[in-house]
Amino acid sequence: MEEQIAQLEADLEQCDARKTEIESQLQDPATYANTEVSIALQKELTDLETQIEKLTSQWEAMTEKLEA
Numbered sequence: 001m002e003e004q005i006a007q008l009e010a011d012l013e014q015c016d017a018r019k020t021e022i023e024s025q026l027q028d029p030a031t032y033a034n035t036e037v038s039i040a041l042q043k044e045l046t047d048l049e050t051q052i053e054k055l056t057s058q059w060e061a062m063t064e065k066l067e068a
Contacts, residue, residue: 005063019045022045022048026041026042
């Protein structure tokens with residue numbers, strides 16, 4: 001179970017890093033010059049937020065089991 005928790009933590013770190021990159025790109029007005037790119041980034045950001053929520057729930061459940 002500890003390996004699974006470590007993998008979840010690694011996945012969360014990766015998702016958080018990508019989320020930060022996208023948020024940075026979306027703060028740049030030049031991003032919106034290309035509508036396709038800005039829409040794709042916004043969709044990816046939404047997907048990442050969903051994935052982060054899912055991974056966090058899994059991580060919390062596993063750490064609770066480990067601590068019990």
